[in-house]
Amino acid sequence: MSDEVQLQFVREDAEGFQDFRDVLSDYAPQIEKLASQLGQNPSSPELVGDLFRLMHTIKGDAGLCRVMFVVPFAHALEGLLARLRNGELLYQEVMGDVLLLVLDRIELVMAQIASARPVDEGQMHTLLETLRSLESLPLPSLLATCSRLVAAMVGVQGKSEAPAVATGVKSVLQSRQQDMLLFRTLALQLEQRMPEFLGRTERNLKLALELNRQAGGWVDAEQLEAAVYMHDVGMMFLPEAVWLKLGQINDNERRLMALHPAWVAGLLGRMPGWEEAALMVLQHHETPDGEGYPYGLASGEISQGARILALVDAFEAVMLKHAHRGQRRSMLRAAAELNAADDQFERAWLDPFNQVIRRMLEQSAT
16 A cells, blocks of 8 residues: 555544544553663563564554554554564664654644644655654664654754755654644643543543634634643642642642643743743633632633633543542533532633533433
8 A cells, every 4th residue: 555545644434543542542651661671671572572563563453443644654663673673773762762752643643633633744754754764774873863853753953964864854843743742742741640640631632622613713723732731731840749639738839839830831932833822821720700820810811712721621620529420420510510610710611611511421321
């Protein structure tokens, strides 16, 4: 099958597409664990073999689920791992970084397809060409290319001396998609801090985008997506004893917690093109009654995106609190609590929020 056919970024089979998204999220931690173990024991044939078989499984699952654009990427990574398996190369940490970042990119592209947003096909072709070069490059050039690729995918500019590959990687670096990949990666890192957080990024993104669409698309979807990924990343700058605390927090801990939106908003505000997302993050704990933080803004001063984010964040928090009740009951309880707190949320957003939740409940019942 030609690349032109395989790299069509479409959802051929909706059920298979979702099944593959689900299993891919399960495979990534396994690959990360194997990569970590190989970092400690880089000459282990057993670990290399396990990693090769896992990548082969991903390729096979992608084909079975008709997510065909994934197949050539998995095949190229499989080619790199084959060189490790036959002893031609010795594992280096940067190789594991490439594996994980490519899987993150695939997850990001699948999220874009699922929400009917455009995919930069030129970037993906460039990425595939770079990965394929790893199947034959001599070790020094291979390591340099891996390092440049990692730098590009996490948004760090580096010097390059390999003309053909460097030109392609630079084009990847310059794209906003790279910023989004970084935002998503940080959000997924936050998920790892508590078992209860797993899956929250996708849940929050789905609800935020659906709510925005239901209300008429007032907010730029790309900016909203970035804000969903980044809004709680500032928590990781706090002592874990504070933000992972299960009981009541004291006044000093509350003051520390109130700082987290400004930290991340400051980071986003320094990145060109993400000013709107920065404002959403900064204001997502503000409330219409003026009792929110960090600035105690009144209703008319809060951005529309921040109002969406506030609802999504609160809904997730209440769902988590009542998770023991089961999904449907916890959804009902969370929706009821948010509607009862109409001094904290705008009615103009609660109404479309309720419509989205009703639709989700109906879908879960079928």
